Amino acid sequence: MQELEQGRSLWDDALSRLRKNKLAMISLCYLVVLIIVALITPWIAPYSYEAQDLILGATPPSSEHWLGTDSLGRDQLTRVLYGSRISLAVGFTATSVALLIGVLWGTVAGFLGGRVDAFMMRVVDILYALPFAIFIILLTVVFGRSLILLFLAIGAVEWLTMARIIRGQVLTLRHQEFVEAAVSMGLNRWQIIRRHLIPNALGPIIVYTTLTIPSVILLESFLSFLGLGIQPPQSSWGSLISSGVETMEEYPWLLIYPGLALSITLFSLNFLGDGLRDALDPRVSKD
Amino acid sequence: MLKFLLKRILAAIPVLLLVILITFLLIRIAPGGPFDRERQASPEVIENLNKRYNLDDPVYVQFFNYLGNLVQGDFGPSFKYPNRSVTEIISNGIPITAELGLYALMVAIGIGVVSGVIAALRPNTAQDYIPMSMSMIGICLPAFVLGPILVLIFGIYLGWLPVSGWGYQAYDKVLPSLTLGAAYAAYMARLTRGGMLEVLSQDYIRTAIAKGLPKWKVVLHHALRGGLAPVITFAGPAAAGLLSGSFVVESIFQIPGMGQFYLQAAFNRDYTMILGTTIFFASLIVIFNLLADVLLVWLNPRLRHSTLKN
Numbered sequence: 001m002q003e004l005e006q007g008r009s010l011w012d013d014a015l016s017r018l019r020k021n022k023l024a025m026i027s028l029c030y031l032v033v034l035i036i037v038a039l040i041t042p043w044i045a046p047y048s049y050e051a052q053d054l055i056l057g058a059t060p061p062s063s064e065h066w067l068g069t070d071s072l073g074r075d076q077l078t079r080v081l082y083g084s085r086i087s088l089a090v091g092f093t094a095t096s097v098a099l100l101i102g103v104l105w106g107t108v109a110g111f112l113g114g115r116v117d118a119f120m121m122r123v124v125d126i127l128y129a130l131p132f133a134i135f136i137i138l139l140t141v142v143f144g145r146s147l148i149l150l151f152l153a154i155g156a157v158e159w160l161t162m163a164r165i166i167r168g169q170v171l172t173l174r175h176q177e178f179v180e181a182a183v184s185m186g187l188n189r190w191q192i193i194r195r196h197l198i199p200n201a202l203g204p205i206i207v208y209t210t211l212t213i214p215s216v217i218l219l220e221s222f223l224s225f226l227g228l229g230i231q232p233p234q235s236s237w238g239s240l241i242s243s244g245v246e247t248m249e250e251y252p253w254l255l256i257y258p259g260l261a262l263s264i265t266l267f268s269l270n271f272l273g274d275g276l277r278d279a280l281d282p283r284v285s286k287d
Numbered sequence: 288m289l290k291f292l293l294k295r296i297l298a299a300i301p302v303l304l305l306v307i308l309i310t311f312l313l314i315r316i317a318p319g320g321p322f323d324r325e326r327q328a329s330p331e332v333i334e335n336l337n338k339r340y341n342l343d344d345p346v347y348v349q350f351f352n353y354l355g356n357l358v359q360g361d362f363g364p365s366f367k368y369p370n371r372s373v374t375e376i377i378s379n380g381i382p383i384t385a386e387l388g389l390y391a392l393m394v395a396i397g398i399g400v401v402s403g404v405i406a407a408l409r410p411n412t413a414q415d416y417i418p419m420s421m422s423m424i425g426i427c428l429p430a431f432v433l434g435p436i437l438v439l440i441f442g443i444y445l446g447w448l449p450v451s452g453w454g455y456q457a458y459d460k461v462l463p464s465l466t467l468g469a470a471y472a473a474y475m476a477r478l479t480r481g482g483m484l485e486v487l488s489q490d491y492i493r494t495a496i497a498k499g500l501p502k503w504k505v506v507l508h509h510a511l512r513g514g515l516a517p518v519i520t521f522a523g524p525a526a527a528g529l530l531s532g533s534f535v536v537e538s539i540f541q542i543p544g545m546g547q548f549y550l551q552a553a554f555n556r557d558y559t560m561i562l563g564t565t566i567f568f569a570s571l572i573v574i575f576n577l578l579a580d581v582l583l584v585w586l587n588p589r590l591r592h593s594t595l596k597n
Contacts, residue, residue: 259432266427
């Protein structure tokens with residue numbers, strides 16, 4: 001009986017559900033390891049990032065170079081590790097931009113309602129109809145190929161789904177008693193949004209943040225693959241894959257390892273996102 | 288139905304106008320003029336060029352002129368290739384991209400719907416898990432990884448299929464279409480499964496089975512019509528994705544379609560070309576979304592009623 005008095009919060013429930021999902025837990029472990037490795041890459045990378053060894057040239061994986069070397073003799077493992085830094089940095093930064101715009105837009109629209117809501121959601125509808133890949137290419141042409149702008153541009157197009165979901169959440173929340181209680185206690189709108197609405201919509205926010213990161217990473221790799229993203233000597237997974245494709249007949253390992261790194265990361269983020277969705281919102285089943 | 292159609296078409300027009308306006312203004316604030324060359328041209332030459340392309344008019348005049356030409360199907364001259372018009376370049380590239388997109392869509396719908404239905408018939412068995420894990424792989428492997436891997440396996444190691452080109456050799460269209468369609472096939476499989484599972488548990492399906500109809504007939508005639516709704520909603524965005532996804536596939540397989548032209552225009556800063564192709568793609572996408580909406584309402588009479596009421 002002692003245990004019952006403890007009580008379980010919704011978060012405890014969600015956590016125990018997530019723990020039971022093996023795929024999601026494996027993904028989470030992989031992502032944690034990946035993030036740590038990416039953070040400490042400058043100290044653990046076996047070779048220097050730009051060190052060329054033209055005499056060595058391209059070699060298949062060996063005990064000295066675990067993932068082989070590229071045609072300039074650069075260590076592929078080092079380059080994949082540094083690529084993970086760029087890809088993850090773009091993923092997290094652009095997602096934060098998307099998160100900020102999406103949550104604010106969605107909460108304000110859902111909370112104010114009426115014409116403001118109709119107008120704001122119409123804007124989202126219109127933006128949904130735009131060809132994003134094409135628009136981002138347009139933006140890189142107009143504003144040049146800087147990394148910061150790449151973050152902003154990707155973030156600026158990925159917030160739409162977030163805005164829709166948050167608005168839906170806020171719409172259902174705002175007529176509940178605890179919000180009315182907050183209003184009657186004299187809280188102003190901003191306080192209600194910040195203290196009551198956003199914390200209560202946190203579940204979906206977490207889920208869709210996790211699902212936005214892979215699509216952002218994918219978009220960045222897509223641009224880098226086309227030569228419009230990260231510029232050499234810097235490299236992301238997308239640009240490594242792109243240069244791997246050029247020589248895949250002779251040196252397939254230059255394509256396969258960055259491709260694997262990217263795919264496994266996308267896998268894990270999607271599995272974790274799905275797992276979080278099942279854990280945080282048991283009403284919504286898969287698909 | 289006609290009223291609904293008209294309403295949707297009218298709603299699409301401001302979207303298109305906005306796209307044109309945004310693209311037009313973005314191009315105008317882009318740094319570097321279209322005539323910047325390595326060798327500095329004399330002021331007179333630049334002035335003449337500006338006059339020829341009407342760049343000395345106020346921006347709003349330019350915009351309305353452009354809009355006026357656009358209505359007549361004229362995208363203006365290309366800055367990079369002065370002898371060719373953007374309309375001409377687009378009409379050279381579009382049949383190829385359209386063909387690629389069509390095959391990819393066939394791959395997506397063919398593989399996606401069939402495997403989704405198969406999975407939904409026996410949920411939570413191997414018959415469900417195998418296609419669904421395949422689809423997860425399809426979603427997570429981007430085209431620019433999948434394409435080269437397919438080329439490596441089927442083109443180089445096995446030597447069964449040509450590694451590049453479009454219409455030059457037999458079967459050289461197979462790999463590009465598969466590469467482009469795979470991710471969408473995966474999405475469609477998941478959507479079909481979800482939609483079918485929902486429909487298969489409905490009363491009218493039980494009635495149909497109780498009447499003694501063979502199972503395949505129930506699935507094909509009764510369930511599929513309702514179960515495909517999410518697939519059709521997805522078809523609009525999918526068509527859009529197929530178009531922009533074709534950029535990557537065209538560059539992997541060296542296919543001379545729209546995507547190649549667009550990328551070249553982006554690298555060359557050929558502003559009229561970028562403007563023209565962006566507007567062209569955007570209109571296509573708006574049209575596809577419109578078609579998907581109309582198809583959805585046509586397939587689902589209940590939806591038809593509710594959309595007409597308000």
